[in-house]
Amino acid sequence: MTQQNHSSDAKTEPEIYMSGSDSALLVHPDYRGQVTSSWFDPGAWGGYARPVDSGGRGNAWFIDGYQLAVVLREYRRGGLIARLSEASYLFLRESDVRAFAEFRLLNVLADQGLPVPKPVAARYQRKSPFLYCASIIIERIADSVPLADRFLSMELGLWHRLGRVLRRFHDAGVMHADLNCYNILVQGDDFYLIDFDKSRIRGESGAARWKKSTLDRLYRSLKKVAGKQEQGRLETRWVTMNNGYDGKPFSD
Structure with a gap:
């Protein structure tokens, strides 16, 4: 070579x-x-x-x-x-x-x-x-599992923490092209994003739109995995995650 x-x-x-x-x-x-x-x-x-x-x-x-x-x-x-x-x-x-x-x-x-x-x-x-x-x-992220395997059993505090993690990426201008519940790994109390194919760092132009679009994509994947019977539990967790994303304090 x-x-x-x-x-x-x-x-x-x-x-x-x-x-x-x-x-x-x-x-x-x-x-x-x-x-x-x-x-x-x-x-x-x-x-x-x-x-x-x-x-x-x-x-x-x-x-x-x-x-x-x-x-x-x-x-x-x-x-x-x-x-x-x-x-x-x-x-x-x-x-x-x-x-x-x-x-x-x-x-x-x-x-x-x-x-x-x-x-x-x-x-x-x-x-x-x-x-x-x-x-x-x-x-490989050791001892980690996809969010899809954990999201209904995760404590609300971890959902709040996930929201803060996603906000860090968005504040850095990182647009994940396929943010879904299989591309977020849970390792204990920590979260990692994977599979950045076609992803990129963007400027402020249109930021509000693409940030909302990526979060909507994540929500749709969670909704699909949860099924109809778990929609109520998912909504509670989703609200908590968004509170973390928006920087609001966590309240159980």
């Missing part, structure tokens, strides 16, 4: 390791010299890889072994377009590669102290002059 260092400070910036003209790796400096292309093949991990069984499209694996605890995720399309090409995307330029964009955003958010998993590496492969496929590896 030929190493191309695009960093003025190797301690904080990622590096690009080129592997021929049709693929590239983007690696966090903490994993320099460790990551190879085989890391992106779940079969290469043998029994150390197991599929993630909640949310998503069956395109992610937990990797636990070799002193690692990471998540490997392949980029897959959803909806009708997936019938034409489930895993290929139009290649325009490297900066637009979805895995690289998500890696770089996670790197920025982690440096800002926001609760996100640290990126390990990202890769794309050119399938033709116009198409590519991509994958990303992130550190």
